[in-house]
Amino acid sequence: MEEPTAxxxxxxxxxxxxxxxxxxxxxxVDAYISIKQRENEASLAVLPDLLMELDSVNEVSEGPTKFCT
Known part of the structure; x- marks a missing residue:
C-alpha cells in the first residue's frame, strides 16, 4: 500500500x-477574466492613496504599538 504522506x-x-x-x-477559458481585470484596475487606482495613508500612520507613531498590556 502506498504511503499517503509520500x-x-x-x-x-x-x-x-x-x-x-x-x-x-x-x-x-476563465469565465471571470473581465471581472478580475476590472477589479484589478479599481484596486490599482486607489493603491497610491492607501499607501500614503499607511505611510502617514507610521510617521505619526512615536514607537512600537503596544497591543497587549
Whole structure:
C-alpha cells in the first residue's frame, strides 16, 4: 500500500493550483477574466492613496504599538 504522506502535505492551495493546471491543460477559458481585470484596475487606482495613508500612520507613531498590556 502506498504511503499517503509520500508526496507531502496536500492543502487548499495545492488543490486550487491543481484545478488551475487542469483548466489550462484542457484549454478552458476563465469565465471571470473581465471581472478580475476590472477589479484589478479599481484596486490599482486607489493603491497610491492607501499607501500614503499607511505611510502617514507610521510617521505619526512615536514607537512600537503596544497591543497587549
Amino acid at each position: 508526496y507531502g502535505k496536500f492543502g487548499l492551495a495545492n488543490l486550487l493550483e491543481l484545478r488551475e493546471e487542469c483548466l489550462r491543460e484542457f484549454q478552458f
